[in-house]
Amino acid sequence: xxxxxxxxxxxxxxxxxxxxxxxxxxxxxxxxxxxxxxxxxxxxxxxxxxxxxxxxxxxxxxxxxxxxxxxxxxxxxxxxxxxxxxxxxxxxxxx
Amino acid sequence: xxxxxxxxxxxxxxxxxxxxxxxxxxxxxxxxxxxxxxxxxxxxxxxxxxxxxxxxxxxxxxxxxxxxxxxxxxxxxxxxxxxxxxxxxxxxxxx
Numbered sequence: 632x633x634x635x636x637x638x639x640x641x642x643x644x645x646x647x648x649x650x651x652x653x654x655x656x657x658x659x660x661x662x663x664x665x666x667x668x669x670x671x672x673x674x675x676x677x678x679x680x681x682x683x684x685x686x687x688x689x690x691x692x693x694x695x696x697x698x699x700x701x702x703x704x705x706x707x708x709x710x711x712x713x714x715x716x717x718x719x720x721x722x723x724x725x726x
Numbered sequence: 727x728x729x730x731x732x733x734x735x736x737x738x739x740x741x742x743x744x745x746x747x748x749x750x751x752x753x754x755x756x757x758x759x760x761x762x763x764x765x766x767x768x769x770x771x772x773x774x775x776x777x778x779x780x781x782x783x784x785x786x787x788x789x790x791x792x793x794x795x796x797x798x799x800x801x802x803x804x805x806x807x808x809x810x811x812x813x814x815x816x817x818x819x820x821x
Contacts, residue, residue, distance in 0.1 A: 670772045687786075690783070693781045
């Protein structure tokens, strides 16, 4: 999977609400009602990530979740990251 | 729940393998076989944290998990943090 160029990244970010490109990752922070809601969403994402064989760097404290996606093997952002970001948006919007 | 003093924190850390006191939190990093094993442990910890009504600050990427515990309301470390740290050790040692 090829590393995307900055214009390619910027073009795809336009279709993703609230995601930004920062320090080599595409990132978004989410705030949920409480820990149970945050961890429920994380669990749903975990299954999708495992299925896609592409995993997030994520940090959680109580109802807050920050997700950073990049493709370590490619040294940047690839389509894998946008596929996972789009899946995450679908999961969160259904929650 | 009262904030523990530094000597009290240091005394309790002696009974916790690999935990350190750093920047206002007690911390430990774990490495598991793969993402499934890391997230399985996280799920087990999530239920205990919810039951204790005390939640970790944790960061995961693939098979790595870094946990930081403190008690926001007390502005430091309390017995809640050590109770959760001990529960985490039990979970990980059984995994």
